[in-house]
Amino acid sequence: MADFMSEVARLDEETLKQIDRIQKEVAESCEFIGDQEDIDILTKQYLQDDEVYQAKISDLKRKYKKLRRTRGDGNCFFRAFGYAYLEKQLEEKTDLDRFKSAVIQCRSSLLSMGYPSFTLEDFHDTFIDIVESVNKASTSSAELLQTFRDQGLSDYCVCYLRIITSGYLQSNAEFYSSFMDGYSTIKEYCSTEVEPMYKEADHIHISALTSALGVSVGVVYMDRGEGLEVNEHVFPEGSDPMIHLLYRPGHYDILYK
Amino acid sequence: MASLHITRVKREFREVVSSEEAQKSQIKIEIIDESDLTKLKGTVIGPPDTPFEGGTYILDIRIPDTYPFNPPKVKFVTKIWHPNISSVTGAICLDILKDQWAAAMTLRTVLLSIQALLQAAEPDDPQDAVVAKQYKGDPELYRKTAKHWAQTYAGAPKTTDDAEISAKIDTLLQMGITETKAREALSTHSWNLEAAVDSLFT
Numbered sequence: 001m002a003d004f005m006s007e008v009a010r011l012d013e014e015t016l017k018q019i020d021r022i023q024k025e026v027a028e029s030c031e032f033i034g035d036q037e038d039i040d041i042l043t044k045q046y047l048q049d050d051e052v053y054q055a056k057i058s059d060l061k062r063k064y065k066k067l068r069r070t071r072g073d074g075n076c077f078f079r080a081f082g083y084a085y086l087e088k089q090l091e092e093k094t095d096l097d098r099f100k101s102a103v104i105q106c107r108s109s110l111l112s113m114g115y116p117s118f119t120l121e122d123f124h125d126t127f128i129d130i131v132e133s134v135n136k137a138s139t140s141s142a143e144l145l146q147t148f149r150d151q152g153l154s155d156y157c158v159c160y161l162r163i164i165t166s167g168y169l170q171s172n173a174e175f176y177s178s179f180m181d182g183y184s185t186i187k188e189y190c191s192t193e194v195e196p197m198y199k200e201a202d203h204i205h206i207s208a209l210t211s212a213l214g215v216s217v218g219v220v221y222m223d224r225g226e227g228l229e230v231n232e233h234v235f236p237e238g239s240d241p242m243i244h245l246l247y248r249p250g251h252y253d254i255l256y257k
Numbered sequence: 258m259a260s261l262h263i264t265r266v267k268r269e270f271r272e273v274v275s276s277e278e279a280q281k282s283q284i285k286i287e288i289i290d291e292s293d294l295t296k297l298k299g300t301v302i303g304p305p306d307t308p309f310e311g312g313t314y315i316l317d318i319r320i321p322d323t324y325p326f327n328p329p330k331v332k333f334v335t336k337i338w339h340p341n342i343s344s345v346t347g348a349i350c351l352d353i354l355k356d357q358w359a360a361a362m363t364l365r366t367v368l369l370s371i372q373a374l375l376q377a378a379e380p381d382d383p384q385d386a387v388v389a390k391q392y393k394g395d396p397e398l399y400r401k402t403a404k405h406w407a408q409t410y411a412g413a414p415k416t417t418d419d420a421e422i423s424a425k426i427d428t429l430l431q432m433g434i435t436e437t438k439a440r441e442a443l444s445t446h447s448w449n450l451e452a453a454v455d456s457l458f459t
Contacts, residue, residue, distance in 0.1 A: 123360075151261075197326045
């Protein structure tokens with residue numbers, strides 16, 4: 001028995017080490033937020049005779065000019081959302097005050113739900129510091145990029161956006177509960193699929209986060225689905241998108257017109 | 258932000274020390290080496306009305322450099338007989354230490370969750386299959402065994418007479434088996450001396 005148990009422990013350890021190695025490989029191959037690139041680079045990522053994807057990429061090129069890749073670590077939606085919005089506001093500075101009050105509103109609501117103020121304030125302060133830096137004329141786009149490439153700061157943003165998403169889902173449990181396949185409660189869904197890092201975002205996450213912060217996002221879907229054009233879906237429905245993301249199965253990147 | 262995890266551990270350390278539970282001596286965190294805050298020693302007191310009541314359980318806590326985005330690695334140093342904790346390695350099966358960890362949680366959350374686990378085992382999600390089987394199949398024997406382990410290893414007050422148990426362990430000691438091995442074999446085989454002997458000598 002003892003030998004068996006230590007064998008299990010050893011295998012567990014091996015698995016963890018392997019996960020570590022894979023994560024390192026992913027990290028080395030792509031920054032959290034990449035540089036702006038031409039959409040053409042996608043053409044080379046797929047086989048020339050892959051008609052569906054090549055047709056969809058051509059269609060994408062008609063609608064968008066540039067692309068910024070994000071690291072595929074399961075946090076890509078949250079990171080892309082945070083960066084793309086703040087980058088846009090770095091130029092425009094039109095929505096930041098509203099955004100800031102929405103974030104503050106989310107914090108109050110999370111505190112009233114019983115989230116520990118100890119960790120919550122930590123995330124909140126870090127995030128607000130970044131938002132405020134975007135509001136300053138002296139902050140450059142290179143600095144914002146640097147912030148989102150810094151593991152600690154970048155992950156703090158992701159974490160806070162995850163908790164905000166979770167809080168919104170829980171406050172709107174009645175509406176969202178019908179979408180939770182396989183989970184008995186919203187709370188259970190949130191603690192398994194939303195709050196932990198590296199868990200991929202789904203429609204539910206996107207819907208909740210965009211509603212919670214009042215930031216409209218257009219998601220352009222490029223998959224093996226029907227047709228030779230890419231389809232854009234806007235969250236919340238009917239709004240005017242402030243930022244655009246490209247979705248390919250399991251991954252989100254940032255798009256620019 | 259080079260050592261985010263260390264800054265955070267320092268703050269969490271203060272949080273635990275000033276917490277209500279620490280005041281009541283229910284949980285504790287200690288720094289082992291001031292120069293290395295990634296290795297901590299945790300303590301959880303066995304909750305009342307459980308076989309672990311009054312026992313002092315020492316935990317080994319390791320802070321990964323990706324903390325708080327990944328959970329701390331925690332295992333029992335003190336031996337314990339519990340369905341969700343390996344009786345051999347001390348490994349813990351607890352959702353928040355695995356896929357339900359969130360960065361909003363803290364070391365205090367972890368210690369309190371472990372204490373809650375001692376209060377309410379989850380035999381359907383076992384770490385130690387043998388203990389879980391006993392917990393479900395013979396709850397009385399499970400309680401007796403868990404209590405014996407708590408008294409032996411965790412310094413829980415001796416409230417039961419373990420004469421029969423001690424006699425069986427002594428028998429195995431005389432056969433040249435170490436006390437730990439003897440206790441493990443007997444516990445695993447429902448204190449059936451013959452079955453324990455068989456398992457040790459085959």
